[in-house]
Amino acid sequence: NAGVMQNPRHLVRRRGQEARLRCSPMKGHSHVYWYRQLPEEGLKFMVYLQKENIIDESGMPKERFSAEFPKEGPSILRIQQVVRGDSAAYFCASSSTGVDAGNTIYFGEGSWLTVV
Amino acid sequence: KQEVTQIPAALSVPEGENLVLNCSFTDSAIYNLQWFRQDPGKGLTSLLLIQSSQREQTSGRLNASLDKSSGRSTLYIAASQPGDSATYLCAFLTSGTYKYIFGTGTRLKVLA
Numbered sequence: 001n002a003g004v005m006q007n008p009r010h011l012v013r014r015r016g017q018e019a020r021l022r023c024s025p026m027k028g029h030s031h032v033y034w035y036r037q038l039p040e041e042g043l044k045f046m047v048y049l050q051k052e053n054i055i056d057e058s059g060m061p062k063e064r065f066s067a068e069f070p071k072e073g074p075s076i077l078r079i080q081q082v083v084r085g086d087s088a089a090y091f092c093a094s095s096s097t098g099v100d101a102g103n104t105i106y107f108g109e110g111s112w113l114t115v116v
Numbered sequence: 117k118q119e120v121t122q123i124p125a126a127l128s129v130p131e132g133e134n135l136v137l138n139c140s141f142t143d144s145a146i147y148n149l150q151w152f153r154q155d156p157g158k159g160l161t162s163l164l165l166i167q168s169s170q171r172e173q174t175s176g177r178l179n180a181s182l183d184k185s186s187g188r189s190t191l192y193i194a195a196s197q198p199g200d201s202a203t204y205l206c207a208f209l210t211s212g213t214y215k216y217i218f219g220t221g222t223r224l225k226v227l228a
Contacts (some may be wrong), residue, residue, distance in 0.1 A: 042219055043207070043218040045216065048215070055214065056215070091159060093160075105216070107152075107160040107161075107162075109158055109159040
């Protein structure tokens with residue numbers, strides 16, 4: 001099954017550590033999106049990437065958060081110096097072309113980050 | 117500010133009932149609207165995608181409608197089953213953007 005694969009599924013970090021979340025899009029998909037779901041809140045857009053390019057990072061916190069989608073390998077969402085407020089589910093999604101072209105977006109199972 | 121409101125926030129019904137989940141959104145310039153299902157600790161599964169030029173979509177026991185003028189969408193589930201228990205999320209995409217705006221969902225529990 002070539003669905004959107006995220007790992008790790010669950011991650012526990014102490015305050016101040018770094019968290020790295022990985023996402024492999026569906027086969028043939030070159031568009032990746034990251035969303036964050038805080039407890040009791042809806043999913044919020046973070047960043048949209050195509051291979052080697054960040055297209056829209058308007059939803060990313062200005063500090064400590066970064067994302068990349070290299071030519072080879074998975075997309076990485078990196079959170080430096082994590083704080084308790086970063087505890088959330090982070091969802092990756094992919095599409096074959098941009099979703100504004102009417103294509104369906106496919107979500108992964110999510111990575112649940114807990115900061116202790 | 118773009119917002120999506122889903123009512124009710126939670127719903128518990130006996131098996132076999134037909135039910136309606138409501139979604140209202142603030143932006144009339146939507147490109148499409150999707151209904152998703154989310155099981156606890158799981159990702160999102162797309163149920164129905166309605167383009168802005170469409171008024172409804174159907175898949176099996178599910179029917180979703182879209183009324184752009186009133187900023188509303190409904191998801192109709194016929195003959196509900198315990199396996200339908202999940203959180204149902206509504207999200208819309210505005211023309212020219214890549215960001216889906218999500219509601220906080222309706223938590224549905226269908227009792228056997």
